[in-house]
Amino acid sequence: MLDKNGVEIKTGQIVEITGAYFKNDNGLYFVTRSPGDPGWCGSDHSLTKISKTGKISKAKYNLCFWPIISTVSDRFKSAEARAWNKEHAQIEVKAIKNMAEVAAYFQAKADELNDPIRYLTYSIGEDHPEVIRNKVLRDHFATLAKAVMGEEVTP
Known part of the structure; x- marks a missing residue:
């Protein structure tokens, strides 16, 4: 859009x-x-x-x-x-000057997924689609946090 x-x-x-x-x-x-x-x-x-x-x-x-x-x-x-x-x-x-809170918002979203990923990996295995989906989402939020702060993002 x-x-x-x-x-x-x-x-x-x-x-x-x-x-x-x-x-x-x-x-x-x-x-x-x-x-x-x-x-x-x-x-x-x-x-x-x-x-x-x-x-x-x-x-x-x-x-x-x-x-x-x-x-x-x-x-x-x-x-x-x-x-x-x-x-x-x-x-x-x-554009605004201070994007720190926005970056912290996305980093917090990424961090929230660490415990569920750990639990799901232990419960249903590393290759389960739900574990993979949560990892993709966590990586997406972490990448956004870096991009918002203007850091170099490597794939």
Whole structure:
């Protein structure tokens, strides 16, 4: 998927949403998942709100998807929001100076998989598809953590 300037949106990038129906949806986000990522079967981008200084939001409503989805219970308001967002909402890839928290987020996701991999390897074997799937996901997150910080990533 491309932003308003034709730049491809990828996991780990900072993006800014403008023109959304609900003001809470506008702002800076970092892309946590994208179509084609290991372990992600969605056709949209998963976003988490972030400040201009690089601090990840801990607010109750800090998540968003692109294209924006409406989750209000009033179906007429939801339809109005969908139509508005389709016509007016825009996303643009941006850059911020401090990407340390974003890199730490992805590294923590990679580290969370170490214990399950160890357990599954012991329980069902090194060659089991579930072990391989978890290793691929762990390596994906570790690679993202390095790439976000601008480190050289070797395959």
